[in-house]
Amino acid sequence: xxGVTQTPKxxxxxxxxxxxxxxxxxxxxxxxYWYRQDPGMGLRLIHYSVGEGTTAKGExxxxxxxxxxxxxxxxxxxxxxAPSQTSVYFCASSLRTEQYFGPGTRLLVL
Amino acid sequence: xxxxxxxxxxxxxQKGGISIINCAYENTAFDYFPWYQQFPGKGPALLIAIRPDxxxxxxxxxxxxxxxxxxxxxxxxxxxxxxDSATYFCAAKGQETSGSxxxxxxxxxxxxxx
Numbered sequence: 001x002x003g004v005t006q007t008p009k010x011x012x013x014x015x016x017x018x019x020x021x022x023x024x025x026x027x028x029x030x031x032x033y034w035y036r037q038d039p040g041m042g043l044r045l046i047h048y049s050v051g052e053g054t055t056a057k058g059e060x061x062x063x064x065x066x067x068x069x070x071x072x073x074x075x076x077x078x079x080x081x082a083p084s085q086t087s088v089y090f091c092a093s094s095l096r097t098e099q100y101f102g103p104g105t106r107l108l109v110l
Numbered sequence: 111x112x113x114x115x116x117x118x119x120x121x122x123x124q125k126g127g128i129s130i131i132n133c134a135y136e137n138t139a140f141d142y143f144p145w146y147q148q149f150p151g152k153g154p155a156l157l158i159a160i161r162p163d164x165x166x167x168x169x170x171x172x173x174x175x176x177x178x179x180x181x182x183x184x185x186x187x188x189x190x191x192x193x194d195s196a197t198y199f200c201a202a203k204g205q206e207t208s209g210s211x212x213x214x215x216x217x218x219x220x221x222x223x224x
Contacts, residue, residue, distance in 0.1 A: 004153070031209045031210055033209075033211070040119065040216055040217075041216060042116070042199060042214040042215055042216040042217050043154070043199065043214040043217075044214075045211060045212075048209050048211060049209070050208060050209040056208065056209070058211070090153050090154070092153075094209075094210055096210060097142055097144070097159070097203065097210050098144070098156050098159075099156070099210075099212060100155075101153030101154050101155065102153050103151075103152060103153050104151075104152075104153055
């Protein structure tokens with residue numbers, strides 16, 4: 001089992017560009033999450049999903065959109081990237097309480 | 111607004127020493143308190159977790175102490191090793207939280223010197 005995988009691993013964007021981060025899990029988990037990690041701020045929840053076709057806002061949703069068309073995939077979109085979105089993005093999935101994290105995507109917005 | 115406060119931000123201990131990281135929470139409806147460990151370039155991974163019906167949980171060299179009345183919990187790493195050098199996050203989950211969402215602390219960067 002690959003667990004939780006994320007693509008790409010690293011990306012540089014210019015302000016105003018758009019991109020999609022892909023998360024995939026092969027553990028048949030219902031719950032999936034997108035976090036951003038910034039120094040001194042821990043992990044902050046952007047959006048999450050409790051099942052295929054459902055999404056909900058987390059703590060810091062502004063500037064991001066998500067979709068969960070298939071149970072195993074959770075996509076995070078940035079429609080118009082801003083320098084404030086420079087961060088490391090983590091996807092996670094969960095069956096009940098334990099969350100399994102992917103390796104992260106490092107995003108730099110210039 | 112951070113509902114889980116973690117301290118210290120960074121910690122340096124000598125090999126064989128005890129590492130202690132503290133967390134405080136506000137929401138009395140939290141019912142699950144995990145600690146996650148993150149190595150550089152990797153995603154966080156569950157280390158140990160506790161529920162509020164017990165005051166202590168031990169797994170090997172790692173112990174969680176939980177004080178419900180003070181709304182505090184801490185991670186103790188006994189006989190700390192250089193391989194324990196990582197960032198540690200405490201977290202908490204509410205009883206009625208949709209999707210088992212976690213609220214994370216700010217993180218503590220632990221360095222264990224050989």
